[in-house]
Amino acid sequence: MRKVLMAAAASAALLGSSVAAQAADTMALVVSTLNNPFFVTLKEGAESKAKELGYDLLVLDSQNDPAKELANVEDVLNQDIEVLLINPTDSDAVRSSVRAANRKDVPVVTLDRAANGGDVVSHIASDNVAGGKMAGELIVEALDGQGKVVELQGVPGTSAARDRGQGFHEAVEPVEGIEVVASQPANFDRTKGLNVMENILQAQPEIDAVFAHNDEMALGAIKAVQASGRDIIVVGFDGTADGVAAVEDGSMLATIAQQAGKIGEMGVETAAKVAQGEEVPEYTPVPLQAVTK
Structure with missing residues (x-):
């Protein structure tokens, strides 16, 4: 026992x-x-x-x-x-x-x-400042240094939105021919990206390019641009599967790929x-x- x-x-x-x-x-x-x-x-x-x-x-x-x-x-x-x-x-x-x-x-x-x-x-x-700068440089190159640009920002208060925006502005602000005509938050969300971009398209008669702080907002912006019939290039951020597919089909110029x-x-x-x-x-x-x- x-x-x-x-x-x-x-x-x-x-x-x-x-x-x-x-x-x-x-x-x-x-x-x-x-x-x-x-x-x-x-x-x-x-x-x-x-x-x-x-x-x-x-x-x-x-x-x-x-x-x-x-x-x-x-x-x-x-x-x-x-x-x-x-x-x-x-x-x-x-x-x-x-x-x-x-x-x-x-x-x-x-x-x-x-x-x-x-x-x-x-x-x-990721180095979000460097990524934002890469996106801005791609847009400057695609526009040959001349054009009006929209920035769709991520969730206010997040380091990702702040840093991507900082890098983007570091790339475009020194270029005299580039003007950022609107910078508005769309909270990293595809539907909000669509809605915000629709409003900006109504308010701004001239837009040549869009930088979205992530691919979800970029994909929403692309829908708004396609519906408007206007010729506007879009650059996203994250390198998601949907973002890369949009680059491959030509609806998006580029995405800055993070390795999530x-x-x-x-x-x-x-x-x-x-x-x-x-x-x-x-x-x-x-x-x-x-x-x-």
Whole structure:
């Protein structure tokens, strides 16, 4: 009987250690929205790398709502996670989520969009300033340095929108023949890109080119341009499958391709190093490239 009890106790101890190990091998990924192909690809890259490295990955969708984001973070912080990976809905609003993780001593890694506060161990993102500049330079070249340009901005307050816009203006403002006739937010959304572009087309009789801060807005803008019958070139950003297809069929001049899946993979790789107590860079840039026909 004593041997049986000892065996049972040993089995319970092993089960307990197994449960503890499983809990210790869990990360969480809170994504700004899964209603956008770019972030779906980012999530898939993260899931693939987590599986490869032997981690469980909890994924929650914030639906572009900072309040939902904070609720998601509070939810995963009540579970035994090693690291929080977060793709912010808003670089300012996410401070509350980051600080909540800081209070629980859970390390934070941000993906694609930075946090404007709180203690973040590492940030994984494309060089959005460089990408915006690439887009502006493509437009300047396509227009031979002469023309009127529209900028469709992403979600105000996000580092991606700010940085892409900064790079774009750095490229076009020094060119005397280029005039930015409208800069309006369309929140990285295809339908809003369509609606905002329709309004701009009505207000602006002369438009030669559009730079959209992501492919979703660019694709919406293309629909509006096609409906108007006007000849306007469009450049997007992200290199999504739909964006690349639009470049290939000639409806879009170019897209600045981010590697969304790579951002997710590198995020999990970095989080794994953090969980193991290794030093990681504060910022890791992910390469960009211009996709043209």
